Amino acid sequence: METGDDDRIKHLIGRACNGDNQAWNEIIEMWTPRLLAYCSAKCWGTAAAEDAVQEAWIKAFMHIESFREKSGDDLRHWLMRVAGNESNNEGRRAKKYTNKSDEAIEHEKAKRSEGQDVLQRLMESERASAFEDCLKEIEAVFRQVIVLRLNGASYREMGESLGIPSGTVGTRILRGTKDMKLCIEGKLS
Amino acid sequence: MKLTIFEVPENNADWPRWLEQQLVGLEFAGLVVQLETLYKSQPRQQQTLDEICGRQLPELLQRGLGSLSTQQISALFQNPAAILELQEQVLSSGGSYWDQVPLSAADREAVNQSTTRVSQAISKESNRFPNVQLANSKNAPETTRLSGKAVATLAALAATVLVVLGLWSQTGGKPSGWGFDQPGLLAQDVSARKYLSNLSDAARQWADKRPLNAQELEKRLTEFRHGCDTLIAAAHKPLDDVDRKWLVGKCSDWAKEIDSYLAELRRNADSFSDVNLKADKTINRLKDALKKRALELS
Numbered sequence: 001m002e003t004g005d006d007d008r009i010k011h012l013i014g015r016a017c018n019g020d021n022q023a024w025n026e027i028i029e030m031w032t033p034r035l036l037a038y039c040s041a042k043c044w045g046t047a048a049a050e051d052a053v054q055e056a057w058i059k060a061f062m063h064i065e066s067f068r069e070k071s072g073d074d075l076r077h078w079l080m081r082v083a084g085n086e087s088n089n090e091g092r093r094a095k096k097y098t099n100k101s102d103e104a105i106e107h108e109k110a111k112r113s114e115g116q117d118v119l120q121r122l123m124e125s126e127r128a129s130a131f132e133d134c135l136k137e138i139e140a141v142f143r144q145v146i147v148l149r150l151n152g153a154s155y156r157e158m159g160e161s162l163g164i165p166s167g168t169v170g171t172r173i174l175r176g177t178k179d180m181k182l183c184i185e186g187k188l189s
Numbered sequence: 190m191k192l193t194i195f196e197v198p199e200n201n202a203d204w205p206r207w208l209e210q211q212l213v214g215l216e217f218a219g220l221v222v223q224l225e226t227l228y229k230s231q232p233r234q235q236q237t238l239d240e241i242c243g244r245q246l247p248e249l250l251q252r253g254l255g256s257l258s259t260q261q262i263s264a265l266f267q268n269p270a271a272i273l274e275l276q277e278q279v280l281s282s283g284g285s286y287w288d289q290v291p292l293s294a295a296d297r298e299a300v301n302q303s304t305t306r307v308s309q310a311i312s313k314e315s316n317r318f319p320n321v322q323l324a325n326s327k328n329a330p331e332t333t334r335l336s337g338k339a340v341a342t343l344a345a346l347a348a349t350v351l352v353v354l355g356l357w358s359q360t361g362g363k364p365s366g367w368g369f370d371q372p373g374l375l376a377q378d379v380s381a382r383k384y385l386s387n388l389s390d391a392a393r394q395w396a397d398k399r400p401l402n403a404q405e406l407e408k409r410l411t412e413f414r415h416g417c418d419t420l421i422a423a424a425h426k427p428l429d430d431v432d433r434k435w436l437v438g439k440c441s442d443w444a445k446e447i448d449s450y451l452a453e454l455r456r457n458a459d460s461f462s463d464v465n466l467k468a469d470k471t472i473n474r475l476k477d478a479l480k481k482r483a484l485e486l487s
Contacts, residue, residue: 021315025308032304033288034280037213041276044218050303057307061314066462074466077473080281085399115238115270115277117397119225127190128222135226146194147231150224150266152201152259177195184190 009072017068028057031076035083042087042118044125052086088121127188134183142176145169193220194227204262205254212276213287215296225269236264238271238278239386244484249275251284367394369416377426384427385436385483388420392476395469403458406465410451413472417444432482439478446471 009030015023032053039049056079060067067075122128135143141162148158159166193216198207211220241264242249245256254262265272279287292300364370371391379387395413400406420440425433447468454464 019315021312024311024315028307028311029304032307033213033292033300036300036303037215037217038277038280040215041217041221041273044222046215046299049215050299050306053303054307054310057311058314061311063462066466070466074470077281077469078466081396081399081469084396088397115273118273119221119270122218122222123225125222127219128226131190131223132226143227146227149197150194150227150263152263154201155199173195177192180192180195184192188190 006072009075010070013064013067013070013072013075017064024061027075031079032057035079038080039083039087042084042121044122044127049087052083052089055086056083088118127184130184130187131180133187134180137183138176138179142172142179145172145176149173191216191219192223194223201259204259205257208262208265209254209287209290210293212272212279213290214292215299217276221269221273224266224272228267228269233267234264236268236271237386238268238274239382239480239484241265241268241271242275246278246484250278250282251286253286253290364415364419365412367397367416368392368413369420370412375419375423375425377424379427380486381427381429381432382483382486384425385432385479385486388436389476389479389483391416392472392479395472395476400461400465403454403461406461406468407451407454410447410454410468414444414447414451417447432486435482439475443471443475 009027012023012027016027035053035056036046036049039052040046043049043052059082060075060079067078141164144162145158148161153161155166155169158169162169164172193211198204211217238246241261242257248256257265265275366372368391369388371394374387374391376384376387395409398409400409417440421437421444425436428436450464450468450471453460
């Protein structure tokens with residue numbers, strides 16, 4: 001990553017090591033957006049992600065001296081790992097009930113890539129279940145419209161494929177979206 | 190819950206910019222879940238990030254997704270695990286381009302709040318532990334280092350070393366089930382590219398569990414090191430002679446580096462943070478080397 005000039009970041013880290021709060025603030029402002037996005041993706045919740053990010057920064061504060069002579073990349077990668085780990089813990093705490101043993105979960109996890117593992121955990125959430133249930137409940141043609149759209153089809157192509165006027169495609173999307181919103185709100189309330 | 194998949198722009202030319210915003214935004218998990226739910230009951234081509242983006246990846250990390258075609262973005266939509274991996278790479282290794290991608294107003298507000306909260310927390314910690322920096326500083330006087338708290342810490346570390354030494358003898362010779370010892374990792378019926386790519390993914394598991402003290406780090410490193418031995422001894426049938434020699438040679442180099450870290454940790458448990466950082470660096474380097482070699486293979 002080239003988030004700022006590395007010499008500048010090293011200098012900031014040096015100042016942070018000496019207890020300079022302004023330097024801390026600059027580093028925090030530089031990297032918190034990415035850390036928060038990363039953690040939000042892992043635990044699907046801004047509050048939990050914020051906790052994970054804060055925890056990572058506090059650990060960085062406690063270990064900052066180890067990074068005095070290191071590049072900015074070293075600290076940033078370390079922060080990402082710590083924050084990711086905290087988020088994984090948050091995500092596991094929040095996941096839906098499962099009757100699998102910890103051993104079985106770990107065994108399955110070992111067979112998956114990091115992306116697959118995060119995806120699996122996200123899919124076990126209450127919100128994912130609500131979305132899936134609602135998607136099943138709405139009209140099939142709406143699901144087809146969305147799939148065609150995400151496959152890159154234009155409104156005209158979608159209309160041709162579904163045998164409806166292209167003007168109706170937009171209407172279907174609006175109506176389907178409204179139905180989905182109502183359904184999900186109902187399930188999660 | 191935001192229904193992100195229904196907000197995909199009508200004009201396909203706007204897709205790259207839209208997806209960039211999702212990757213750095215805070216609603217990304219919702220998008221991924223919605224895509225997976227939608228596509229899991231549909232016929233789709235299972236593809237990895239490498240298969241979808243291939244050699245374009247370094248460019249994407251530096252200059253954004255502008256060069257991706259509609260078909261490639263659609264393939265990403267159909268493979269949410271690949272998008273998750275893309276996001277991780279963008280956030281951890283993406284260039285300054287990605288810091289300029291505009292956030293939605295709500296995300297910007299959340300980021301600002303989080304930044305303020307972290308700054309306040311650090312400021313509080315700074316007041317609580319005004320000597321944290323000095324306590325570790327090379328220039329700090331001995332009397333500062335050996336405060337009551339430091340003595341207690343050293344005693345705890347000494348106890349840790351004893352436990353670690355016992356643990357070392359217990360775990361040194363056993364496969365761990367993760368990293369290069371992951372069951373099924375060395376499948377012989379895959380392409381050379383896939384084989385090396387799988388090894389790179391396996392190395393990534395190092396980051397799944399972060400050691401919090403010297404004892405945990407030693408256990409984790411020992412397990413990873415065992416995996417290097419597994420690789421050195423393996424036949425690597427999917428690889429040709431040149432790649433096989435390259436891999437075994439690299440494994441030997443990495444194993445030596447890890448041995449030196451283990452030795453350092455055993456000599457001085459206080460070096461935990463430093464050794465942890467070095468290990469991260471080595472394992473990141475080896476993961477990247479495997480990925481790069483995989484991408485170079487046709």
